[in-house]
Amino acid sequence: MSEVQELIDNFEKIAIKDNNDKEDKKDQKIEQQNKQDEPNNIIMKESNNEELQQQQQIQENQTQKESQIDQNNQKELNNNQFNEKELEEAFINKLVIQEQNKEEKQQQQNQTKIDDQAQTQEHTIIKGTIRSDGTMRKDIKVRAGYKNADMIQRYVIPQKRK
Numbered sequence: 001m002s003e004v005q006e007l008i009d010n011f012e013k014i015a016i017k018d019n020n021d022k023e024d025k026k027d028q029k030i031e032q033q034n035k036q037d038e039p040n041n042i043i044m045k046e047s048n049n050e051e052l053q054q055q056q057q058i059q060e061n062q063t064q065k066e067s068q069i070d071q072n073n074q075k076e077l078n079n080n081q082f083n084e085k086e087l088e089e090a091f092i093n094k095l096v097i098q099e100q101n102k103e104e105k106q107q108q109q110n111q112t113k114i115d116d117q118a119q120t121q122e123h124t125i126i127k128g129t130i131r132s133d134g135t136m137r138k139d140i141k142v143r144a145g146y147k148n149a150d151m152i153q154r155y156v157i158p159q160k161r162k
Helices: 002-121
Strands: 123-126 140-143
Touching: none
Parallel strands: none
Antiparallel strands: 123 140
């Protein structure tokens, strides 16, 4: 039995060696794959890093665009508010000018009324006289400042003046 036992032991040893060799080969294959995968992993990591950087740049560009849009919108809003203020001021100025014009027209109308009244009130009445045949002459109204043609001095050339 000892030979059989030895054979069995040898067979087991060979089986263990084969298993160990298989495991060693597997480990070597895994190591080789890992070594091959390392550059791929590095490349993937680099590509992932590049993708992340690109995404970050895209996000930064989007935020910049959004901030520019916000600034432009704010400027437009300010311009619109400024334009509204200008329009409002112009409208108010126009209203004020219209009111002033109305007041001036009203003052002019009042002044013309006063002048008309003054002119109508400022006159002299010359009472009518009785003619020799007994009839009455009409009363004559003479406006203030009226000068008869005989009373107006005519132009005299400078050589005759003295």
